[in-house]
Amino acid sequence: MVENLSHRLPKQERVCSKKLIDRLFNGGHSHTMSAFPLRVVYMTMTKDEGDASLPPTQLLVSVPKKHFKRAVKRNRVKRQVREAYRLQRQIVSLKVKDKQSVVMAFIWLDDKLWPTETVKQKVGNLMQRISEKL
Numbered sequence: 001m002v003e004n005l006s007h008r009l010p011k012q013e014r015v016c017s018k019k020l021i022d023r024l025f026n027g028g029h030s031h032t033m034s035a036f037p038l039r040v041v042y043m044t045m046t047k048d049e050g051d052a053s054l055p056p057t058q059l060l061v062s063v064p065k066k067h068f069k070r071a072v073k074r075n076r077v078k079r080q081v082r083e084a085y086r087l088q089r090q091i092v093s094l095k096v097k098d099k100q101s102v103v104m105a106f107i108w109l110d111d112k113l114w115p116t117e118t119v120k121q122k123v124g125n126l127m128q129r130i131s132e133k134l
Contacts, residue, residue: 009086012053015060015103024060024103033129035122037110038081042130045101056096059085060105067111080116081106084123091124095131102130 015021023043024030030043047054061081063074085106096102106123114122 007086009059009082010055013055013058013089015058015105020058020103021060021105024105031133033126034109035125037108037114038119038122038126039107039109040104040126040130041107042102042104044096044134045103047099047101054101056093056101057089058101058103059089060103061085061108062105063108067108073113076113077108077119080114080119081108081123083116084120085127087120088124088127091127092131092134095134102134104130 015024024041027043030041032039032041034040045054059082061078063077065074068074068077092102092104106126
């Protein structure tokens with residue numbers, strides 16, 4: 001079965017660069033908003049000539065060990081957030097201009113697990129608010 005590429009979350013859409021993570025959290029150009037149990041930190045970047053292959057949106061998901069000691073629960077929350085992002089990423093990516101890219105970091109704030117539908121609504125709410133700011 002051939003899967004449509006728009007229904008995937010490829011590696012290039014994930015934030016892996018330590019420099020980019022430091023710029024996101026320490027750069028001073030990022031913005032933050034929350035919809036409990038999630039907080040999103042995001043910033044817009046302009047694509048340089050060498051970075052023409054950057055996707056319109058990039059994602060980082062963080063679930064602190066302070067909230068869930070067991071990796072099973074941390075991984076479940078990360079899967080829920082990634083899936084909610086994957087299904088709704090067009091909300092932000094359609095608003096991004098040609099030479100721009102949006103980097104987002106979703107951070108989990110609660111000590112308990114939430115239903116997938118609720119997580120999906122919260123991620124959608126945050127992404128809608130980001131797209132309004134663009």
